[in-house]
Amino acid sequence: MPTANGLKKNMIQINNLSKVYRTKTIETTALNNINLHVEKGEFLSIMGPSGCGKSTLLNIIGLLDEPTSGEIKIDGNGIKTYNSKATAKFRNQRLGFIFQSFHLIPDLNILDNVELPLIYRNIGRKERKRLSEAALESVGLKNRMNHYPAQLSGGQKQRVAIARAIVGKPNIILADEPTGNLDSAMGNEVMDILIDLNKTSKTTIVMVTHDANMAKRTDRLMRLYDGTQIQ
Amino acid sequence: MIQHIIKLIWKKKGSNSLIMLEIFLSFLVLFAVLSLVFYQTDRMNAPLGFDIENKWLIQIDRKYKTDSTNLDGIFVDLKRELMATKYIKSVGICNAMSPFSGSTMETVDDAQGFPITTRLVYADEDFAKSLNLKITEGRWFNEEDKSAIYDPMVVNKYFIETYFPNQNMMDSTIDLNGQKKIIGVMEDYRYTGIYEQFQATTFFFLPKRKPQMAVLSLDLIEGTPLSFEIELNELVKSLIKSTNFTISNVSNLRDNTHKMTWLPIVIISSICFFLCFNVALGLFGVLWSNIQKRKSEIGLRRAIGAHTTDIAKQFIVEILMVAAFAVVIGLFFTIQIPILKIIPIDSMIFFRAMFFAVLIIFAIVSLCALYPSNQAARIHPATALHED
Numbered sequence: 001m002p003t004a005n006g007l008k009k010n011m012i013q014i015n016n017l018s019k020v021y022r023t024k025t026i027e028t029t030a031l032n033n034i035n036l037h038v039e040k041g042e043f044l045s046i047m048g049p050s051g052c053g054k055s056t057l058l059n060i061i062g063l064l065d066e067p068t069s070g071e072i073k074i075d076g077n078g079i080k081t082y083n084s085k086a087t088a089k090f091r092n093q094r095l096g097f098i099f100q101s102f103h104l105i106p107d108l109n110i111l112d113n114v115e116l117p118l119i120y121r122n123i124g125r126k127e128r129k130r131l132s133e134a135a136l137e138s139v140g141l142k143n144r145m146n147h148y149p150a151q152l153s154g155g156q157k158q159r160v161a162i163a164r165a166i167v168g169k170p171n172i173i174l175a176d177e178p179t180g181n182l183d184s185a186m187g188n189e190v191m192d193i194l195i196d197l198n199k200t201s202k203t204t205i206v207m208v209t210h211d212a213n214m215a216k217r218t219d220r221l222m223r224l225y226d227g228t229q230i231q
Numbered sequence: 232m233i234q235h236i237i238k239l240i241w242k243k244k245g246s247n248s249l250i251m252l253e254i255f256l257s258f259l260v261l262f263a264v265l266s267l268v269f270y271q272t273d274r275m276n277a278p279l280g281f282d283i284e285n286k287w288l289i290q291i292d293r294k295y296k297t298d299s300t301n302l303d304g305i306f307v308d309l310k311r312e313l314m315a316t317k318y319i320k321s322v323g324i325c326n327a328m329s330p331f332s333g334s335t336m337e338t339v340d341d342a343q344g345f346p347i348t349t350r351l352v353y354a355d356e357d358f359a360k361s362l363n364l365k366i367t368e369g370r371w372f373n374e375e376d377k378s379a380i381y382d383p384m385v386v387n388k389y390f391i392e393t394y395f396p397n398q399n400m401m402d403s404t405i406d407l408n409g410q411k412k413i414i415g416v417m418e419d420y421r422y423t424g425i426y427e428q429f430q431a432t433t434f435f436f437l438p439k440r441k442p443q444m445a446v447l448s449l450d451l452i453e454g455t456p457l458s459f460e461i462e463l464n465e466l467v468k469s470l471i472k473s474t475n476f477t478i479s480n481v482s483n484l485r486d487n488t489h490k491m492t493w494l495p496i497v498i499i500s501s502i503c504f505f506l507c508f509n510v511a512l513g514l515f516g517v518l519w520s521n522i523q524k525r526k527s528e529i530g531l532r533r534a535i536g537a538h539t540t541d542i543a544k545q546f547i548v549e550i551l552m553v554a555a556f557a558v559v560i561g562l563f564f565t566i567q568i569p570i571l572k573i574i575p576i577d578s579m580i581f582f583r584a585m586f587f588a589v590l591i592i593f594a595i596v597s598l599c600a601l602y603p604s605n606q607a608a609r610i611h612p613a614t615a616l617h618e619d
Binding site for chain 2: 056062088089093099101105116121125
């Protein structure tokens, strides 16, 4: 999306980012000197073989992990200066997560699962319900809001996870292999929802995937190999 | 958030009900033990009504003589001889209801129009002085009472408070095994021990009633050497021409009774402690296992904006709420005891026991929840989200 001076706004800015895991005997470089700029409203997919650092990169963008070196800015905010409370608040208000294995809480019904991010935002019960119902409607599951995760198919679970990710209207959605546990039909269904979300609400989406067909449907593809950016 | 936690607890009602049952039973045991301890300590802190330091007793075996008149004569002689020794300040005589004896004589009489139940003790005019009985109103027996037309009695405060509350009963005549005149009120005479329950006690004048004499109570001067016991032993032996008697130190008798009373409480308290310890270990284990099972949930909550303190708080509040449900059920049952007066003792003992049982339960639960919850909060979200 162009800014006032005609330039597109950077939503995610990563400069010279590296992540090294150290034990007493071994040092493993998970990410090596990554540079990445994701524009507002862009749908980026990250591909690469298993263990190449895709999820590590996504976790760092999602402030679930810290880089060993380098700089990361999200929506213009330098994250390094944030303390743990500010980081948690940032995640809650600006980011939405979608996981391969859905991570729905089995003891809560669909509506309660979707409400979860709003609980940490101290939003009142009625408002939470209204927003959650709207989010479920947008993924076509409003009629299932009183069901439990165990009563849903994989595709439906992932749609619930999408509803949970968008209920707080975040700027960025981070999806870690959202179609990885689904068959191609369900995978495409989920992908349609994500593309629609990206187009209609201009939400920036970063998606890690193994599936080249899904990656092709995004605006841009980034490839990683052994922690190094190759495309 | 509370509503959210209640939903989680309700959905796990199967496993939570077992924890609740464990806490509920612990609460009941704690309540019972604490009630017993408070009951005992209340009585322990109440005045006995007499002194125990430098007080000795001489008990003469009743088998020594079967002729009670003769025995009474010997008691009077003994009293006179003992008073002649340099260490004895006063000597009193009573029947078998001497300090820490364990003997009891009780009467129930409803001639007053309502039943009066009181313990009976027979004592002579010097008995109060020899044990320093605390007379709060009126007087103790004296020589004049021997020839008085009335039958005198001295009662304890509990007697008046129970049967004649808010009445001045001094010099009143009541029907208790015949007409008796209350000439004095003493603080108490809890002679069976420091844990004796509060009850009505009445002294009758021994020379007037002529029951069998049994015990001599001696008030010794401070600093009486222990060797005096040998001297006393010889003196009594020479006077009664027998060795069928016992000399005891009242404070030693008190200590022995004390041990006998505390022993069951110490045993029950130890069992209670181990029960609580086991409950604590069980809770710790259950919480730890819960957290391991819920790692993915923890990771998710962190990802969607929960701070580490939110995670720790959630686990602590969850277990505290389960404990609260168990305690409320426990309180529902235990509160019936004072309300319905199922056990006729001071209700405050039960309320105190409930209060402290609740405190102890919540302290145990909080302590057990603290470490696992803290560990849950420390779980790295990225790691937790990839464990499935």
